Amino acid sequence: MREGRQERKTKETEICVKMNLDGNGAYDISTGVGFFDHMLELFSCHSGIDLFVSVKGDIKVDAHHSVEDVGIVMGKLLHELLGDKKGIARYATSYIPMDETLARTVIDVSGRPCLVYRADGLKGKTGDFDTELTEEFFRAFCSYGMITAHVELLYGGNLHHMAEAVFKSFAHALSDAVKTTGEKIPSSKGILE
Numbered sequence: 001m002r003e004g005r006q007e008r009k010t011k012e013t014e015i016c017v018k019m020n021l022d023g024n025g026a027y028d029i030s031t032g033v034g035f036f037d038h039m040l041e042l043f044s045c046h047s048g049i050d051l052f053v054s055v056k057g058d059i060k061v062d063a064h065h066s067v068e069d070v071g072i073v074m075g076k077l078l079h080e081l082l083g084d085k086k087g088i089a090r091y092a093t094s095y096i097p098m099d100e101t102l103a104r105t106v107i108d109v110s111g112r113p114c115l116v117y118r119a120d121g122l123k124g125k126t127g128d129f130d131t132e133l134t135e136e137f138f139r140a141f142c143s144y145g146m147i148t149a150h151v152e153l154l155y156g157g158n159l160h161h162m163a164e165a166v167f168k169s170f171a172h173a174l175s176d177a178v179k180t181t182g183e184k185i186p187s188s189k190g191i192l193e
């Protein structure tokens with residue numbers, strides 16, 4: 001089982017994350033930011049990755065530190081749980097519509113951190129969440145998870161739909177990319193860091 005936990009404490013946030021890459025989408029999320037909880041719940045549900053997230057953060061400032069730091073801790077844990085990446089699919093693509101909105105994520109579990117993020121329309125608040133923080137979350141997650149992701153909001157209208165489609169498309173692509181489908185390390189170099 002690729003299952004574990006990771007904790008991180010700074011002067012801004014105190015975070016605990018537990019993850020099971022081979023789970024069935026069970027979650028318990030409490031970040032102090034309601035809409036972000038909703039996004040992480042979707043992430044778990046649609047990736048099949050079991051996810052526990054608990055945050056005590058300085059949300060009286062704003063949600064920035066909490067959201068970014070959850071990305072850091074989730075990324076670090078993902079990287080640890082993937083180990084030598086033997087047998088994983090490595091590449092995956094997912095398109096997710098939500099009514100008028102369409103999002104696409106293409107992932108390479110490359111061992112190299114890179115995020116290409118194109119979601120110009122994702123600006124402004126929905127609920128208690130500044131949707132521009134979506135980029136901060138994925139940047140931190142990809143940087144510490146050592147994965148390459150191209151995340152695009154192709155078009156959309158409603159902010160809630162747009163944020164949701166982006167998170168769901170990322171979740172689906174990640175789920176497929178980390179699935180174990182064989183025995184080999186999927187690289188002609190013989191190693192994925």
Ligand SMILES: [Mn+2]
Binds near residue numbers: 164
């Ligand atoms: Mn929703």
